[in-house]
Amino acid sequence: MDFDFTDDQESLRDAVRRFVDKDYGFEHRRTTVRAGGFSRSNWEGLAGLGLMGLAVPEAHGGLGFGAIDAMVVMEELGRGIVLEPYAQGALIAPALLTMGEQALQATWLPRIAAGEALIVLAHQERGARYRLDRCSTVAQSGRLSGSKSLVPAGADADAFIVPAQSGEGIALYLVERGAAGLSSRSYLLQDGSAAAELMLNDCPATQLVGADKGLDALEFAIDIGIAAQAAEAVGAMEQLVAITVEYMNTRKQFGVAIASFQALRHRIADVKMQLELARSMSYYASLKLGEDAAQRRRAVSQAKVQLSQSMRFVGQQCTQLHGGIGVTDEYISSHYFKRLTTMEMQFGDGLHHLGEVAARMQDTAGVFA
Structure with missing residues (x-):
């Protein structure tokens, strides 16, 4: 199989890298955190590249x-x-909107493409423990009542895609920011990104996907999120490793760079091995998004299991190789560690997905078909 990227994909990579290097430096990111963890100007910058x-x-x-x-x-x-929820607004939301009626698509998809609208998925609830089929939010006559937790950029989004119990199953609804009965409480996550609690009190909503297909659509959306997050984690780990290696080449003990110490060289070799394992599973998850639901769900869960192990190992080892400076807020590597730690718990943690993998491999007794 050819894993080389096309010229167009390399050009896309270069364009995004230039944006990150030029317009999203460490101090700019810290300013965004202090401003609430989300910036419309940053979002417009991404839209200016055509990424939305x-x-x-x-x-x-x-x-x-x-x-x-x-x-x-x-x-x-x-x-x-990058703090802004790109995967939520530019990957998950369009995938779900294309399942809705044409009028709804015509209203929102052009606005998303232009960077004028941010729509995020609000699916997590207290006590659900990552189970997508557990939903206490209720829909009655097109009005929703319930609450959602950890909604990305919940105080800044223009609309929300909300799963709710409707009749015999879970349906997906679109709720606009100004809807009556909708309120939110915002806060920062450990990595500095914005999130919110969303409260719906007899809130008017538009059905996007019916109860007959709602859970399947939600599972597909989460799989897109996991695949996107896997790639994001690979990028974060790769940069954290580069920062750590540079530090090891400049930090001296006993008159020599610590990169010359054999024990530390072995540790960084283990770190790079975990990075490459994560990269291979990131590719696997993205390639499997077009498969049938059973294969896709198993593939992304397998990817999340490996990514969880890699994120934890790389984050911890790189922080330890830095010593005390690695946990200070003023030093950039600590923010990579925080981001990796936060991602490990999003869309289901490693233990949850290990259970998902086990449940989907009963017929093969753990042997890949």
Whole structure:
């Protein structure tokens, strides 16, 4: 199998990397955190590159690109530990909107492609423990009541895609920011990104996907998120390793650079091995997004298991190799560690997905078919 990227994909990578290097430096990121963890100007900067239309169909003003192109973008955004929820607004939301009625698509997809609208998925609830089929938010006559937790950029989004119990199953609804009965409480996550609690009290909503297909659509959206997050984690780990190696080459003990110590060289070799394992599973997850639901779900869970192990190992080892400076807020590597730690718990942690993998491999007794 050819894993080389096309010239267009390399050009896309270079464009995003230039944006990250020029417009998303460490101090700029810290300023964004102090301002609430989300910046409309940053979002518009990404839109200026055409990235918001990456997954939007060409018929609605987008580029209609695929999963590998999205993976390339996410690696570079991870490299810069970009705070804005690109995967949510530019990958997950368009995928779900294309399942809705044409009128709804025509209203929102061109705005997403132009960077004028941010729509995020609000699916997590207290007590659900990453189970997508557990949903206490209720829909009655097109009105929603319930609450959602850890909604990305919840105080800044223009609309939300909300799963709710409707009849015999879970349906997906679109709720606009100004809807009556909708309120939110914002806060920062450990990595500095913005999140919010979303409260819905008899809130009017538009059905996007019916109860017969709602859970399947939600699972597909989460799989897109996991694949995107895997690529983002690879980019973040790659940059953290580069920062650590540079530090080891400049930090001296006993008159020599610590990079010359054999024990530390062995540790950084183990770190790079975990990075490459994560990269291979990131590719695997993105390539499997077009498969049938059973294969896709197993593949992304397998990827998340490996990514969880790699993120934890790389983050911990690189922090220890830095010593005390590695945990200070003023030094950039600590922010990579925080981001990796936060990602490990999003879309289901490693233990949850280990259970998912086990449940989907009963027939093969753990042997890959």
